Amino acid sequence: MASVVGILSFNTGFAIWVLISMAVFLFFMGKYAVPHIVKALEDREKQIKDSLEAAEVALAKAEQISKDNKKAMKEAEVQAQKIRKEALEDAEALRSKKVENAKKDAGKILADAKQTIEQEKKKALTELRGEVAELAIKSASLIIDAELDQKKNKNLVDNFIKDLSKN
Amino acid sequence: MSQALRLTAITILFLLVLNPVSLAADNAQEDEPVIDVIGKVVDHDYLELVGGAKLYLPRIFMVNGEWYLFANTQSAVDTGEFERAEEGLGLIRSDGETISLDMSITSHLMYVWFGLILTLFITLWASRKYKKGVGATTEPKGISQNLFEVFFVFIRDDIAKEYIPGDKHKKFVTYLFSVFMAISFMNLFGLLPWGVATTADLTVTATLAAITFFITQWNASKDHWEHVFMFPGVHPAMRIILTPVEILGLFTKPFALAVRLFANMLSGKIMIVCVLGLIFIFTDIFGPAVGLSSSIFWVGLTALLYILKAFIALLQAYIFTLLSAVFIGMAVEEHHHEHESKVAAATDVHV
Numbered sequence: 095m096a097s098v099v100g101i102l103s104f105n106t107g108f109a110i111w112v113l114i115s116m117a118v119f120l121f122f123m124g125k126y127a128v129p130h131i132v133k134a135l136e137d138r139e140k141q142i143k144d145s146l147e148a149a150e151v152a153l154a155k156a157e158q159i160s161k162d163n164k165k166a167m168k169e170a171e172v173q174a175q176k177i178r179k180e181a182l183e184d185a186e187a188l189r190s191k192k193v194e195n196a197k198k199d200a201g202k203i204l205a206d207a208k209q210t211i212e213q214e215k216k217k218a219l220t221e222l223r224g225e226v227a228e229l230a231i232k233s234a235s236l237i238i239d240a241e242l243d244q245k246k247n248k249n250l251v252d253n254f255i256k257d258l259s260k261n
Numbered sequence: 262m263s264q265a266l267r268l269t270a271i272t273i274l275f276l277l278v279l280n281p282v283s284l285a286a287d288n289a290q291e292d293e294p295v296i297d298v299i300g301k302v303v304d305h306d307y308l309e310l311v312g313g314a315k316l317y318l319p320r321i322f323m324v325n326g327e328w329y330l331f332a333n334t335q336s337a338v339d340t341g342e343f344e345r346a347e348e349g350l351g352l353i354r355s356d357g358e359t360i361s362l363d364m365s366i367t368s369h370l371m372y373v374w375f376g377l378i379l380t381l382f383i384t385l386w387a388s389r390k391y392k393k394g395v396g397a398t399t400e401p402k403g404i405s406q407n408l409f410e411v412f413f414v415f416i417r418d419d420i421a422k423e424y425i426p427g428d429k430h431k432k433f434v435t436y437l438f439s440v441f442m443a444i445s446f447m448n449l450f451g452l453l454p455w456g457v458a459t460t461a462d463l464t465v466t467a468t469l470a471a472i473t474f475f476i477t478q479w480n481a482s483k484d485h486w487e488h489v490f491m492f493p494g495v496h497p498a499m500r501i502i503l504t505p506v507e508i509l510g511l512f513t514k515p516f517a518l519a520v521r522l523f524a525n526m527l528s529g530k531i532m533i534v535c536v537l538g539l540i541f542i543f544t545d546i547f548g549p550a551v552g553l554s555s556s557i558f559w560v561g562l563t564a565l566l567y568i569l570k571a572f573i574a575l576l577q578a579y580i581f582t583l584l585s586a587v588f589i590g591m592a593v594e595e596h597h598h599e600h601e602s603k604v605a606a607a608t609d610v611h612v
Contacts, residue, residue, distance in 0.1 A: 101299060101302060101303060101463075101527065102463055103463070103464075104464050104467060105304070105363060105464045106362060107321075107322065107362050107363040107364035107365065108304070108363075108367060108369065108370060108462075108464045108465075109464050109468045110364060111364060111366075111370050111373075112370070112464065112465055112468040112469075113468055113471075115370075115373060115374060115377055116377070116468070116469070116472055119377040119439065119443070120435065120436060120439055122381055122385075123381060123384060123435055123438075123439045124435040124436075126385060126388065127384035127385050127387075127388045128388070128434065128435040128438060129435075130388040130391055130392050131384070131387060131388050131391050131413060132417070132431070132434060133391075133397075134391035134396055134397035135391075135397075135410075135414070137397050137398075138396065138397055138398070141398065
């Protein structure tokens with residue numbers, strides 16, 4: 095029985111020792127050991143949190159930039175298309191204008207040529223009439239062999255030719 | 262290969278069993294009980310070293326205001342001033358005066374110190390590492406630091422932060438972590454062959470519980486005291502019943518804390534001593550042959566109990582820490598008087 099009491103006994107002197115030991119122990123733990131660890135862990139957690147947040151911000155920024163780039167590219171494409179279209183239109187206009195000019199020029203040259211030909215024809219006809227008249231006179235004088243009144247004859251022949259050309 | 266290992270293991274087991282059996286045979290010739298179960302769990306004035314050698318510890322005590330200091334119990338007896346008492350560590354002055362305050366260094370106290378020093382040493386080692394930046398700016402390196410951090414973060418996040426509201430938990434992380442580690446080590450020392458689970462001593466657990474109690478009450482909020490004495494929202498006449506109950510409740514909490522840890526550790530130790538003691542008892546009653554053959558079973562059972570005890574050592578440390586956190590959390594909590602409005606609303610409905 096006495097030894098059973100020994101198990102449950104409370105030893106005051108021992109309790110004082112434990113109390114003193116715990117006080118010293120907790121003092122050292124609280125002053126030199128635990129706070130450093132708590133601080134280090136908190137710092138690390140903060141660092142990780144900050145890094146994650148910074149990464150998120152950076153990601154959003156990158157996404158924005160990429161969106162901006164895409165938009166700018168699209169705009170540039172549209173611009174390029176527009177420029178190309180304008181250039182094509184310009185070229186077309188220039189070409190048609192040139193063709194028109196060329197046509198005009200050609201028409202003018204043709205008209206000039208026609209006019210020249212007409213003139214030359216008229217001139218040639220006139221010359222041919224004179225030639226024919228002279229030839230007729232010469233041949234007639236040769237044929238009749240008589241000196242006829244030059245003036246009278248000429249009129250005669252001219253009339254003849256006139257009639258000729260009218261026919 | 263595995264068979265060779267098994268054979269070796271069985272041989273070692275046999276040798277281990279034979280040794281205590283022959284010891285028991287020696288002891289049986291004396292008139293003492295075959296095995297002293299209680300003697301294994303009470304405090305001693307010596308420290309049992311590896312191999313069973315005894316290191317006698319100094320005796321410091323006071324008799325009627327006079328302090329005495331001796332190198333050990335024997336030297337106190339040798340001076341002729343003191344005589345051994347019939348029970349335990351007791352000494353009686355030759356003139357019949359008993360010791361009024363015994364502050365001797367005992368085996369249990371040594372193991373308390375071992376636990377505290379080991380905890381302090383490990384924590385200081387870890388804190389130096391963290392201060393150097395390992396774990397602070399980088400990840401923790403190595404198994405030991407990672408293991409340490411597992412425990413530390415567990416105590417901080419799953420016990421302190423969980424049960425103590427708000428920013429107040431930061432104040433108690435040191436205490437909770439220290440107590441958890443120290444109790445774990447004290448419990449685990451009980452698993453060493455010649456070690457002692459000092460938490461199987463009521464004095465130690467009571468003192469630890471008292472520390473929790475004082476920390477709780479010193480940090481208690483106004484609301485806590487109001488709920489102990491005033492009971493806002495309850496009819497004043499009810500205080501006659503409720504106040505004594507609440508005041509009793511203040512003390513039953515640490516009492517439960519102390520007894521739970523003490524009883525768990527003590528029962529584990531006693532179980533192991535008893536189960537192993539069955540070898541000696543069987544040898545004593547039925548002869549060495551029965552003792553020897555049955556011992557295989559007892560040793561196997563003891564091995565199982567050891568595994569259980571290793572688990573319980575950590576579990577009880579965890580429970581002590583957890584309950585300390587719960588009690589502290591209950592005391593420091595501020596209620597904002599939502600009770601009154603709730604009670605008022607309830608009465609409205611009834612009317």
